[in-house]
Amino acid sequence: MKLRTVDIARTASAATIIFEALRKAIVEGELKDGEPLRQDDIARSFNTSRIPVREALTMLEQQGLVTTQRYKGAVVAGLSAEEASEIFDFRALLESAVIRAAVPKMSPALLARARSHCTAFATATDPAHWGELNREFHATLYSASDLPYHLSVVNNSLDRIDRYLRAQLELSNGMERANREHLAILEACEASDADEAARLTRAHIEGAKASLLRHLRQERS
Amino acid sequence: MKLRTVDIARTASAATIIFEALRKAIVEGELKDGEPLRQDDIARSFNTSRIPVREALTMLEQQGLVTTQRYKGAVVAGLSAEEASEIFDFRALLESAVIRAAVPKMSPALLARARSHCTAFATATDPAHWGELNREFHATLYSASDLPYHLSVVNNSLDRIDRYLRAQLELSNGMERANREHLAILEACEASDADEAARLTRAHIEGAKASLLRHLRQERS
């Protein structure tokens, strides 16, 4: 028997399909802060009942992407400057540790993939993809760490701020700097200099934090 | 109007009540690894329908405390030695950073509370409470950090391993060492020595890791 098999037990339920779709829409900023998420509307657009929608919303709430009030419903969770600031500090701590663990385990093949992601980011013209490409570059490097729990937490924290990063990338011309810093990180990895890669990653994140905070504060003034 | 008011909008839904109860039972080890969680049974014991039960299970799955398979149901999530090891490394990184941030903000009142929790832990005779008291001591110190996101992540990672820590505390006589280390951490905090408190916290967690791994490996041999 030579079939292209699929583990059907692992196929997605309606709830997880809706969850993924909403998560993507929120992370990519398609759904704005504070925007209400009506169960009925969502159910209609996915052609299901409200039950799987509610499950998706509870997942999103657990991830901090929406906030719910009893009998009032769910809205896309916003982020105060303080919260954003804290999450950047968190990322700086965690991601620098992750890349430090990853560098000694990076294969030439992985470094090649990372480099191609890096140039893809550098040469991308459609702002809608910048956020995704940026994340792919970092995720590729981090994946070598072989620390699944750390990575899941990193991804979670990234989800919380991704919208703002994207918006900011599109406004100021932070693209050049991001590029420069990516290249520096990549070179440190290729040189197997874990401490340097960690230091550069930390600086990269702290720079993004400063830039985002400027943006957030001016937008809400 | 001088009434003792309560924000009724914040009262718990059936789903969150069930979630908290299951979470507690799992974290405290009352429900063992791999134990199936039947929606119908749980619904009956809480006198509800399966809908809020399913919501609770969804939340638990997001937290990594249960694993679900489509049409097969949820079981209490176990932890391999590798996963446990990684989570301890994660905690060592994160909690040492948190306490470093907390030390300069600790008021005398908070330190007094921490000390009372410390002695409560030291003098507790009922093993069923050790885990709780241990956690309260640390949580009190960490709370001064004023880093809510960090703390929520810390609590999450603690939930994942708490069962095992409790079991281990009860088996080996690690209580004395935990006590000694708690006192040392507390004294560093009282002396406003943030770096020392961070160092001791890291050592405290790494010691627990070694002890737990010994326990896990021998139990599964």
Added chain:
DNA sequence: ATAATGGATATTGTATCCAATTTACAATAT
């Protein structure tokens, strides 16, 4: 005897229905 098959039972996933609550707005009083 063993493996394959078919069906009964158990369990989960989803739809539909009802209850509880909020929200918007009209009616009324001051």
Added chain:
DNA sequence: ATATTGTAAATTGGATACAATATCCATTAT
């Protein structure tokens, strides 16, 4: 006019009903 109250529509939370799938066991074929 403004504030308060009552009411209807909208929305969410939960219960019940049904569909899809898994599991177990008896039956049958080899």
